[in-house]
Amino acid sequence: MQDTVCCGCSVVCDDVAAKVTKTGIQSLGLCALGHAYYSSIRSQTRLKKAQMKAKSTSAKTIPFKKAYEEASSILSSSQRPLLIGWSNSPIEVSHLGLKLAKSLKGVYDSTASFEYGQLRQHKLVGGETGTVNLEDIRNLADFIVYWGVNPAESHHRHASRYTVFPTGEKIPEGRESRTVAVLDIRQTESMRLANHQLILEFKNGDEQFLTTLLTEIKGTTGTPPVKVGGIPAIEFLSFAKQIQEANYIAIFYGNGLLHSPHASKTLPLLSKVARVLNKKSRPCVTLPMVAYCNSIGVVTASQTDTKIPYSVDFNRQPPRPYKSVFKGLIANEFDAALIVGWDPLSMLPAPIARALEKIPLITLSTHPSLTTRESTVVIPTAVTGVETTGVVYRMDGSAVPVQPITKPPANIPTEVQVLEQLASWLAVL
């Protein structure tokens, strides 16, 4: 078996091994999701040939050359193309995407714009310093918070590898040396591991909880209410006391907090809580539980190349931030889209997906999806990290190089190769 780095989710586990056998994949250390990700390279449904289809007809197989030609002709005749996706691909692919967007005067956007990009303004990626390292959290964090996220379901190895169970420099006893709090609006599997299992009121429990917590840690005394965001005062106070006594606090938050209707209030509040704790010499870091292996890298790439973290409009030079791809789609601003390694039609809210569906789509994908089904041109690609090399940025922003363990079947190109082909076809057209 060969050492490998898993790109199945944003944890990007680098302590695992896998091997391709005649019957499938053998692996050590990969969680169920990771193993399924590796096994997908042998899936029956894997896309192997390029496809093309006119609207409301069925797709037909075409040679790769024809696919590049078709795709580049759609892109070059487009007045306003949208280039979107990127988070499941190594950072090299993002850089190429940005270059392509520039030459096409299009809009480049990534899943970051709705995943977590907006958090930077609240300094919610990494707290005050903007840098966090999962290894530091493993070594130092004696107070772990999961808020609005259920890692048991979404990031299987997060708790065992970095946050709840492992021992570390200042964490001699592993789980026993840490206090763990899980906050959500329902009972979750992750709560099984928590000292503080806090089920917040659906309505605006998180906002109430954070407001009261902020007063508490600022030392402003008042009469605490009977319940705080749906949580009995005694439980709230015990949480508030322990978080203030901790030596190092790591707060991981997910969609429950990010996409709640109160996010515009709760996110700044969370950021303030972190700041006050830091001021009181209780180091506190905050990290969004992003989904994809390179969710962070897409922002890094865009920031490096354009100084704009996401949603970049190349219509004029220098490029400027684009208002909102969602709004742009609804307003029919785009007349073609290049989608790389993502399935927006099954992920986006229905009205936005319907707007996207209406324009010609060129999709790079490893497997069939709702999006490939609706695409004018589909180009199959190699699976990131299993069949390709590159660098991905895991959830804490650490750059992790990945190496292939096998070659893609049937001459399937990598995303880098496809984008290079498109660029050279576009130069000819």
Place this chain on the structure above:
Amino acid sequence: MVDKKLNPMQLYKLLPQTNCKQCGMTCMAFATRLALREVELKDCPPLHENPQYATQLATINELITPLLAAEETGVKLDDTMCTGCGNCVVVCPVDASAEPDTASGKAARSTDTVFRVENGTAKIINLEKCRRFPPDRMNCRVCEQGCYVKAIEIW
């Protein structure tokens, strides 16, 4: 932990909770080590001497007696429920000594551990090493308590 079964918290609640330190540690530490069978109940004098703790003493005794005599015990893992999270690998004290990196969160890669995650799910590869079996016969349950999805069953 939300387990109803024997665990340090449960034992702690039955101890005097005075932190008198006659046992050489705090009540919580004593409870933790009692659950691991690293100390004996008689090492807590107040519990035996003060009649006000008589019921608690009886309850603790009931809780820990079966494991002293445990002839039949076992650990079962239902891999159809398992997500391969690796919590069991990392918490198992046997794994920590067999392959020290597992204690700091790394995947088990050798063939010496009790648990190893293979092809996406955990397998018990050396059941006989579990501390519940002789010669240790400890009432360890940490793997069961650490499993998100209750895939591990101990009896």
